[in-house]
Structure formats: C-alpha cells, structure tokens
Amino acid sequence: MLLETLTIGMLGTNCYILASQPGSQALVIDPAGEIKRIISCLERSSLSCAAILCTHGHSDHVAGAGPLSDAVQAPVYIHEADAPALRSARTRVLGLVGGAASGKPESICNLIDAQDIAVGELSLKVLHTPGHTIGSVSFYTPGYLFCGDLIFQGSIGRTDLKGGSLQALLRSVKEKAWSLPDDTRIMPGHGPATTIAVEKRKNPFLAGLD
Ligand SMILES: [Zn+2]
Ligand SMILES: [Zn+2]
Numbered sequence: 001m002l003l004e005t006l007t008i009g010m011l012g013t014n015c016y017i018l019a020s021q022p023g024s025q026a027l028v029i030d031p032a033g034e035i036k037r038i039i040s041c042l043e044r045s046s047l048s049c050a051a052i053l054c055t056h057g058h059s060d061h062v063a064g065a066g067p068l069s070d071a072v073q074a075p076v077y078i079h080e081a082d083a084p085a086l087r088s089a090r091t092r093v094l095g096l097v098g099g100a101a102s103g104k105p106e107s108i109c110n111l112i113d114a115q116d117i118a119v120g121e122l123s124l125k126v127l128h129t130p131g132h133t134i135g136s137v138s139f140y141t142p143g144y145l146f147c148g149d150l151i152f153q154g155s156i157g158r159t160d161l162k163g164g165s166l167q168a169l170l171r172s173v174k175e176k177a178w179s180l181p182d183d184t185r186i187m188p189g190h191g192p193a194t195t196i197a198v199e200k201r202k203n204p205f206l207a208g209l210d
Pocket of ligand 2: 013
C-alpha cells in the first residue's frame with residue numbers, strides 16, 4: 001500500500017493519501033487545506049483521487065474538502081451527523097478566497113458504520129466512533145486505523161466541544177478500536193502514528209478499558 005502523510009495547517013492536522021500502488025486510484029483522508037500540496041502529492045505518484053473521506057466535521061480537518069472535491073471531481077464522504085459542519089466550513093473557505101458557491105449540487109455522501117469504501121484494490125471499513133463529535137468515524141484497513149481525533153499518542157481527542165462526550169469516546173475505543181489486532185498502526189488526526197498495543201499499555205486516558 002502507498003501511504004503518504006501530509007501535516008497541514010496551524011493545528012498540524014494529518015492528511016493521509018492512500019493507494020494500492022503508483023498510477024492507481026487514491027483516497028484522501030482529511031484534506032485539511034493546502035490543496036495544492038495534496039494535488040502535487042497525488043500527481044507525484046500519478047494517482048487519481050477517487051474519494052475524499054472526512055473523519056469528522058471540524059474545520060481543521062475538512063477545510064480543503066470542498067476545494068479539493070471541485071479540483072479533482074471526487075465526492076466527499078462524511079457521517080451525516082457531521083455533514084452540516086462540513087457545509088459551513090466550505091462556505092467559510094469560499095468566503096475567505098472570495099469565491100462563490102458553484103451552484104451545482106454538493107457531492108456529499110453519507111458514511112455509515114460497517115460500510116466498505118472500495119477503490120481499486122484498496123478497501124476501508126468505516127467504523128462509527130463518536131465521542132469527539134457525534135459523527136466521528138474511523139477507517140480501518142488491515143494494519144492501519146485512521147482514527148481522526150479519537151486517539152492520539154498518549155492522549156485522546158477533546159470531548160468538551162459541541163457534540164463531544166467522554167463516555168461515548170471511551171465506548172468507541174473499547175468496542176471498536178480495541179477489538180482490532182494489537183499490531184494495528186493508529187494513524188491519528190494530529191501527531192505521530194502509534195499502535196493499538198502501545199496505547200492499550202501506555203495511554204493514561206484509556207487505562208483499564210480492556
Ligand atoms: Zn476535531
Ligand atoms: Zn483535529
């Protein structure tokens with residue numbers, strides 16, 4: 001699997017580009033902005049973006065979703081509980097650059113728990129993992145969990161923002177993340193990658209969840 005990490009914006013949001021091999025179709029997870037960088041990264045490996053996936057609707061993760069969708073003509077996927085945030089982030093970004101909404105219908109698709117997103121030889125399983133927001137999801141493919149702001153190395157996502165719930169977050173981790181193989185690499189929304197095994201052992205916020 002081809003996996004690129006671009007760290008974007010003031011909050012250091014991780015945008016991930018996944019493909020089975022150079023020249024194939026790709027998935028972009030959390031296009032946080034700087035879409036020129038994302039597009040050059042796609043072009044470097046001759047990738048065509050087939051879908052844009054959002055782990056949740058916070059603008060530091062989705063600010064580039066609308067513009068990237070327009071530029072590469074790919075649909076944006078997000079859980080419906082977080083879709084309103086995506087629309088307002090898009091409006092804000094368009095306002096900043098002085099553009100106008102294009103008039104054509106937004107290509108926004110709903111992500112549903114246990115759904116498979118398949119592109120070429122690549123397949124990701126959608127896991128609804130609420131807690132940081134109501135519509136937070138994680139994407140799993142054997143070996144990797146792209147979890148947005150659910151788990152960070154040694155920490156967890158904030159639960160004091162709109163729609164946040166610590167109880168829901170802990171349940172998501174216990175029921176969804178912890179049931180994956182221990183050697184699964186956690187690819188978080190911010191900061192370095194880690195593994196399920198390491199976080200089970202060392203993450204002070206998740207101690208005793210097993
Ligand atoms: Zn967030
Ligand atoms: Zn974030």
